[in-house]
Amino acid sequence: LKPYFLELENEKKEEKIREQAKEILIAKTVSMISHQWRQPLSKIGSITSKIRVYSQMNKLTDEILIANLEKIEKENIYLSSTINKFNNLLEKKDIREFSLKELLKSIIEDEISIEMQNNVFIKSDYDEFKNIFESILKNSYEQFDKNDIENRKIDITTFQDDDFLN
Numbered sequence: 001l002k003p004y005f006l007e008l009e010n011e012k013k014e015e016k017i018r019e020q021a022k023e024i025l026i027a028k029t030v031s032m033i034s035h036q037w038r039q040p041l042s043k044i045g046s047i048t049s050k051i052r053v054y055s056q057m058n059k060l061t062d063e064i065l066i067a068n069l070e071k072i073e074k075e076n077i078y079l080s081s082t083i084n085k086f087n088n089l090l091e092k093k094d095i096r097e098f099s100l101k102e103l104l105k106s107i108i109e110d111e112i113s114i115e116m117q118n119n120v121f122i123k124s125d126y127d128e129f130k131n132i133f134e135s136i137l138k139n140s141y142e143q144f145d146k147n148d149i150e151n152r153k154i155d156i157t158t159f160q161d162d163d164f165l166n
Helices: 002-056 062-090 102-107 124-147
Strands: 093-101 113-116 121-127 153-156
Touching: 002 062, 062 113, 093 124, 102 124, 121 124
Parallel strands: 113 153
Antiparallel strands: 093 121
């Protein structure tokens, strides 16, 4: 009878651990989404304020309005894609081998130069890895813009750590 009660107690503890892990995952996801949304929402707020000021000064032309609405639409698309990315992260993983160099080529903007000393092949969830690098690169682009950096270059150094793989 005693082993049965221990087994029930262990099952309850495991269930509690699973629930806590789920709550932590939800909290982290909400935190990551809010981090990803903060700047686009700020941009949208600035753009709407700009439109309001132009309107109050009777200087709002169709061109200014359309250009700013397009900026808002671009930020809205980014916000929507962020939600989709997080939804996809919670779905089944697509583990496969892929080239880091090819992944980076698929997401970099034209004016950014990325040089790698050697190519690395990674076995992981491609979309998850892509989302991570998109976020890193987006932050880099924002810093380039914020600091008026003209020579936009990102160096990525790669190496193989056999001890890490074992």
